[in-house]
Amino acid sequence: MIESAKDAEKAVSYCRFLSDGIRGSAHTVVRASNYRINEGYLSNYVEDLLIMFQVETLDGVKKVEDIAAVEGVDCIQMGPLDLSASVGYLWDPGHKKVKEVMGTAEKGVLKSDSKNGGGAFLDGLAMPHDPPAEIGKRGYHMVSGAIDIGLFRNAAVEDVRKFKITLKADSDGEDDKDDEKYWSE
Incomplete structure (x- = not known):
């Protein structure tokens, strides 16, 4: 639930070790470093990071361009169910007003992607009212189908x-x- 560039900057810092962030430095005991077998992990871990944030509130939508422009943000995922609640239509992500807000957010992320040769990618969840083909037509870079818990x-x-x-x-x-x-x- 990222709602501002400041939230995004803080969250990116949680993903990066000192001096680029504030992530704890127990890199020797994490799977990503092959439990310290990968001696070069600290020098190249940033290349392997995928930092995704979810925009799921009206406040986040209002600032989505700023969020997507934050250094280190790779992808913005739209959260249609929570966004529908934020707009006032709990569990109705297909409502006209929710779709309008979603469209505004999508355009904001895509706008960041076209600036300076790149920005955050746009990711979304296929739903009964919004199938993958329709999401793809709107410029999404990634589309998630089923969710593991479902x-x-x-x-x-x-x-x-x-x-x-x-x-x-x-x-x-x-x-x-x-x-x-x-x-x-």
């Missing part, structure tokens, strides 16, 4: 559904009300 939830719900079917098939016509109550989602 995939996990769907797999768990499907597993429970299959289990219920198995329970019903195995029962000898007994009353399954207790099972239904126990296995309800």
Whole structure:
């Protein structure tokens, strides 16, 4: 939830070691340095960083060009659900006003990308009201489809559904009300 260039500068500093930032220096015990096997990690770690911020409030949208212009910001991801709440249409990211605000933010990020040969890339989430092809037409550089927790939830719900079917098939016509109550989602 980045809402200003100052927020973005601070967040970038959390990703970088001293003297470029304030990240803790336990580089010898992190996976990115191969647990210190990569002796050159400190001299080239910045090249491997991908720093992404999410703009998900009206305040962030108002300052999105400034946020995208901050040195070290690689990508701005739009947060349609939180943005819809910020605009006053909780859980309605397809609402006309939300789409207008989203469009303003998108144009601001894309404008930063065209300045001086580059700026932050634009990333977004495909949703039922906003499929990947439409997002792509608007100039997005990256489009995310399913989210891991949603995939996990769907797999768990499907597993429970299959289990219920198995329970019903195995029962000898007994009353399954207790099972239904126990296995309800």
